[in-house]
Amino acid sequence: MAGMKDVARFANVGIGTVSRVVNGSGYVSDEVRDRVNKVIASLNYTPNHSAQSLKTQKTKMVGLFVPTINHPFFAAIAQQIESMLDKNGYKLMLICSQDKVEKENGIIKLVAQNRMDGAIFFTHQEHKDISPKYSIVALDRHLGENIPCIASDNYESTQKALDYLLSRGCKKIGYIGGKPGVESEVSERLRAYRDTVAGLGMGERIIYEPIAHGTEAVYAEKFLKLYGECDGVFVSGDVLAIKLYSAAIRSGRRVPEDLKIISFDGVMGNWMDTPVFTTVRQNLCKLSEAIVEQLINKIEKRDYLQRVIVPCDFIIGETT
Amino acid sequence: MAGMKDVARFANVGIGTVSRVVNGSGYVSDEVRDRVNKVIASLNYTPNHSAQSLKTQKTKMVGLFVPTINHPFFAAIAQQIESMLDKNGYKLMLICSQDKVEKENGIIKLVAQNRMDGAIFFTHQEHKDISPKYSIVALDRHLGENIPCIASDNYESTQKALDYLLSRGCKKIGYIGGKPGVESEVSERLRAYRDTVAGLGMGERIIYEPIAHGTEAVYAEKFLKLYGECDGVFVSGDVLAIKLYSAAIRSGRRVPEDLKIISFDGVMGNWMDTPVFTTVRQNLCKLSEAIVEQLINKIEKRDYLQRVIVPCDFIIGETT
DNA sequence: CTGTTAGCGCCTTCAG
DNA sequence: CTGAAGGCGCTAACAG
Numbered sequence: 016m017a018g019m020k021d022v023a024r025f026a027n028v029g030i031g032t033v034s035r036v037v038n039g040s041g042y043v044s045d046e047v048r049d050r051v052n053k054v055i056a057s058l059n060y061t062p063n064h065s066a067q068s069l070k071t072q073k074t075k076m077v078g079l080f081v082p083t084i085n086h087p088f089f090a091a092i093a094q095q096i097e098s099m100l101d102k103n104g105y106k107l108m109l110i111c112s113q114d115k116v117e118k119e120n121g122i123i124k125l126v127a128q129n130r131m132d133g134a135i136f137f138t139h140q141e142h143k144d145i146s147p148k149y150s151i152v153a154l155d156r157h158l159g160e161n162i163p164c165i166a167s168d169n170y171e172s173t174q175k176a177l178d179y180l181l182s183r184g185c186k187k188i189g190y191i192g193g194k195p196g197v198e199s200e201v202s203e204r205l206r207a208y209r210d211t212v213a214g215l216g217m218g219e220r221i222i223y224e225p226i227a228h229g230t231e232a233v234y235a236e237k238f239l240k241l242y243g244e245c246d247g248v249f250v251s252g253d254v255l256a257i258k259l260y261s262a263a264i265r266s267g268r269r270v271p272e273d274l275k276i277i278s279f280d281g282v283m284g285n286w287m288d289t290p291v292f293t294t295v296r297q298n299l300c301k302l303s304e305a306i307v308e309q310l311i312n313k314i315e316k317r318d319y320l321q322r323v324i325v326p327c328d329f330i331i332g333e334t335t
Numbered sequence: 336m337a338g339m340k341d342v343a344r345f346a347n348v349g350i351g352t353v354s355r356v357v358n359g360s361g362y363v364s365d366e367v368r369d370r371v372n373k374v375i376a377s378l379n380y381t382p383n384h385s386a387q388s389l390k391t392q393k394t395k396m397v398g399l400f401v402p403t404i405n406h407p408f409f410a411a412i413a414q415q416i417e418s419m420l421d422k423n424g425y426k427l428m429l430i431c432s433q434d435k436v437e438k439e440n441g442i443i444k445l446v447a448q449n450r451m452d453g454a455i456f457f458t459h460q461e462h463k464d465i466s467p468k469y470s471i472v473a474l475d476r477h478l479g480e481n482i483p484c485i486a487s488d489n490y491e492s493t494q495k496a497l498d499y500l501l502s503r504g505c506k507k508i509g510y511i512g513g514k515p516g517v518e519s520e521v522s523e524r525l526r527a528y529r530d531t532v533a534g535l536g537m538g539e540r541i542i543y544e545p546i547a548h549g550t551e552a553v554y555a556e557k558f559l560k561l562y563g564e565c566d567g568v569f570v571s572g573d574v575l576a577i578k579l580y581s582a583a584i585r586s587g588r589r590v591p592e593d594l595k596i597i598s599f600d601g602v603m604g605n606w607m608d609t610p611v612f613t614t615v616r617q618n619l620c621k622l623s624e625a626i627v628e629q630l631i632n633k634i635e636k637r638d639y640l641q642r643v644i645v646p647c648d649f650i651i652g653e654t655t
Numbered sequence: 656c657t658g659t660t661a662g663c664g665c666c667t668t669c670a671g
Numbered sequence: 672c673t674g675a676a677g678g679c680g681c682t683a684a685c686a687g
Binding site: 018019020030031033034035037038040041062063065066067068069070071 | 679680681682683684
């Protein structure tokens with residue numbers, strides 16, 4: 016493998032000159048630059064990234080921590096994030112924590128080890144004492160001082176969805192959603208639900224428990240059994256919504272005639288299309304943009320925002 | 336950030352000794368090892384990965400190239416691969432090529448740059464002249480000599496699926512699937528279809544064109560329009576199968592009474608469940624295992640297989 | 656404008 | 672069993 020000194024030798028220049036033309040830094044005469052570039056091409060030279068990192072203390076790599084990538088929401092946003100990072104010259108290291116705390120804690124080590132410049136955290140776990148010196152941002156979670164949190168406008172969007180359900184004539188509206196293992200912006204959805212139904216005397220019908228990915232169907236059934244009288248339901252999450260829909264149909268209900276369903280997330284559209292859900296769609300593009308922007312701001316020592324809220328889109332489908 | 340020499344100084348030992356206890360290599364007296372470990376803990380020392388890589392020429396990192404991660408099949412297998420790699424002490428760098436050739440070509444550079452020890456290739460593009468000295472394995476694709484190819488037993492599984500359709504009484508069986516941009520094991524499915532229907536005088540009903548992710552519905556409609564008389568269809572891919580199912584229902588057909596559908600891949604189960612498809616399920620676990628095993632064999636200079644074929648499972652659902 | 660030099664943090668002989 | 676020394680490939684500061 017050709018190294019810088021090989022290039023220098025063949026081009027009859029010093030090693031520093033080669034570095035300058037490779038990095039486009041400092042002054043190099045056109046004539047010399049040309050010569051060096053030719054040698055680089057002919058030798059098929061590429062700078063060794065480990066050496067660069069060692070020297071500069073930068074890896075141009077960002078870690079993405081998700082519970083699992085095999086979930087429509089995480090897959091969709093990971094895609095966007097990878098693309099945003101790429102635009103900014105960063106690579107993505109994917110880590111599926113599978114909700115294992117040890118694996119999530121590895122993150123700290125990974126940035127301490129200088130394997131990545133920063134990390135993005137999608138987690139259900141508790142994380143205390145993340146040193147603010149590390150560049151970390153979180154989706155939906157407040158991990159601590161100086162850890163930027165990016166989230167959708169969960170409260171307002173949920174409110175809007177519920178208002179829509181009301182305007183469609185619903186009298187008994189339920190809520191079903193997973194309970195995060197940790198304080199999270201997602202709980203704003205439940206707060207909006209409570210605030211909204213409270214003044215209406217329609218009573219609360221809530222399922223709010225930890226729901227592992229893969230077990231959604233169980234809770235969907237449970238909801239129908241507990242709150243069979245509902246004529247509308249706000250579902251926090253696409254997968255759950257689909258399971259609820261199926262369960263409702265199986266139980267002989269008609270959607271939307273007997274039961275209106277609104278889901279949150281809105282990422283299933285590409286993968287299936289029966290039915291088209293009415294949904295609060297998180298703006299994954301804007302979300303990723305904000306995530307990557309704040310993260311890189313922090314990595315590159317620029318000012319960054321502690322909190323960014325991104326508005327959702329409300330999409331009317333066939334389930335209301 | 337504490338470095339090795341800090342540890343050495345505090346522990347009153349040489350820097351080499353520290354290295355030895357960190358790596359568990361060479362001889363160190365228990366007494367000294369203890370002392371060093373204590374200092375390491377108290378200083379919160381972690382070896383700098385860039386330095387290690389520079390020295391050892393190993394990054395313990397593997398690249399995964401997929402067209403997009405926002406697709407049930409890729410998301411599902413990426414999850415498995417990440418897990419297998421983790422077990423083997425490797426990290427995963429995710430690159431979504433979005434079918435951009437330039438981005439895919441970056442791979443070569445990435446391993447040349449020493450950013451990763453090897454790579455896994457899921458691609459629709461052509462790739463010539465990948466030097467066999469790089470550690471690369473491919474799913475479903477023959478990228479060249481010394482590039483291991485891992486694939487499902489596409490031919491046999493398709494044959495089995497078609498036999499099942501026949502046994503269920505189908506008289507006019509169609510085939511719909513995306514055409515890879517490059518020679519691929521996936522085309523074995525079509526070959527099996529042709530071989531099977533050939534001797535039966537039922538005529539070929541085939542859609543086999545490049546189908547971009549996101550445009551599946553178009554081709555589903557097209558299939559029904561072209562081959563409305565079909566009573567059975569083999570669909571190469573879950574997403575396509577779902578779109579075809581929806582289109583069939585919309586057109587007034589009953590599934591399975593009027594049209595029986597078998598899909599290939601079998602990864603949608605977790606994400607939706609209406610209906611449960613009869614499907615040839617690729618064994619993602621075994622596939623990932625084989626991929627990672629051959630890749631690491633090659634990276635670590637052990638013998639490796641040029642080709643591994645993994646059997647699929649045939650799952651009978653409600654669409655036949 | 657260009658060559659030389661001194662490390663970045665670690666691993667690995669090589670003497671002791 | 673342990674310490675010292677050289678160098679992995681590159682960048683950045685410093686003389687020319």
